[in-house]
Amino acid sequence: MIKFLIEKEFKQLLRNSFLPKLILIFPCMIMLLMPWAVNMEIKNIRLNIVDNDHSAVSQRLVNKIAASTYFHLTEVPASYEEGLRNIELGTADIVMEIPRHLERDWMNGRDAHILVAANSVNGTKGGLGSSYLTAIINGYASELRSERPEAVSVSGIIPSIRIDTQGLFNPNLNYKLYMIPALMAMLLTLICGFLPALNVVSEKEVGTIEQINVTPVPKFTFILAKLLPYWIVGFIVLTLCFVLAWLLYGIVPVGHFSMIYLLVIFFVLVMSGFGLVISNYSATMQQSMFVMFFFMLILMLMSGLFTPISSMPEWAQAITVFNPLKYFIEAMRMVYLKGSGLVDLLPEIGILSLFAVFFNSWAVISYRKSR
Known part of the structure; x- marks a missing residue:
């Protein structure tokens, strides 16, 4: 049953004339423009x-x-x-x-x-x-x-x-070497957060989700079928970012690629689960987009992507503890610049796995087949 649901998700994704182009063009534009445009204040x-x-x-x-x-x-x-x-x-x-x-x-x-x-x-x-x-x-x-x-x-x-x-770790003080791993994290956040949310809500608007709801498909199987395609999309986007970072800036991670892919397994589950939670409470695509945009802004601004967390006020630093993007960006930079291994990354992997369990459990519980 899960095989046919995943096949349906991929057909639905590829049938959309806009989303496949977005998945390919958006990472290219971010990797081309953002490393030249971002800056940060130094404090503390x-x-x-x-x-x-x-x-x-x-x-x-x-x-x-x-x-x-x-x-x-x-x-x-x-x-x-x-x-x-x-x-x-x-x-x-x-x-x-x-x-x-x-x-x-x-x-x-x-x-x-x-x-x-x-x-x-x-x-x-x-x-x-x-x-x-x-x-x-x-x-x-x-x-x-x-x-x-x-x-x-x-x-x-x-x-x-x-x-x-x-x-x-960065003897030439190359700012791009610091920002590019964080930009990869931002891309995965946007793509793997927005797409599952918009996918479910679009099915609600069209009415095709009702055809699934009348079948004996368990809620867990339905949510899993929604997660797995974007898991694969996340790996494709990350691999594309690796290639662009190497071709455009000559930047490759000091650590092993397998460590980054391991981190992405957990982080994509976190963001896809978060997107599905938003979709369960949204009735229209417009509503889900506004809610996702609101939370994405908070996640990115309070993750250490543009501003060092140490430069934030104490109340903001306390809030960042609950931001999964913060831990993923820290782990990406650890692998890219320090060459950190599995033992060094265990705290970040543990926290991301807790976020993944929390959001995906919430997505399963909050999904209702009958309305």
Whole structure:
């Protein structure tokens, strides 16, 4: 029975002169235009400072950075390696290491070297964050020179503080490498959310759904037949996006493609289930489109797609916990830029599976064969 229902769904999809074109053209337009058009504001950069000197000079530098509106000093790790682990875990954006004997070297007229490592998964945030930090350190060095003019080397050269910056995961600070995985997630959200909703409501308007309702097809089988075609559509759209990202921008994931397809299995179930829930409560296509558009705007604006979640107010950050798109975008970026594997992705996969069970159970329960 399920085989014939799925066959019906595909015939109905291909018979529509508009939808197959939309499935192919929409990803192409998004992948062509959006990477050039999007931008984001930088705020609340999470900073870890490793102070190996513990002197008055280093403490003043730490206080000066902490007083900046750009940075949020989240932790003072014991070692530089611990700070790098915090970057890998996503709890820090930048790690700064103050070397031993910073004050002594400065007073003896020797240059001091400060190491800055930035998480360049988000190239804009990593690059600008490093620039802000460099400006603060250079300003502090000028302040020290004016306070202690006697700190001059034997050759008469005034010592300086040199900063070595290292970008992690995205060393060239390529913003497209950060945005393209999120744009793929946005495409899957729109296509796999809207199409199932519009499909069911269009059948309501035409009246063909009544022919299904009078058959002994169980509600679960009906919902499953509606989900599976768009599961396949999601894989087709994602594969097309992979090809376009490679051909247009030379971007391929650092991690394995299988990890991304595994994530898509769960995410398409989430969005298709959400679309079917909306269709069960909508009587017309116009009504379902307005409701879907309302929720899609919220999902995309509060997912970290355009604006970093860390830059949002606390009440907005609390709401993003219930946004499945947030977890999918984070997981896509982890695979694309960090090369994350299955163990790293288990939290996101677990949360997406819970969303999938919730929305699809709701879709089955809310679907009524008799009205």
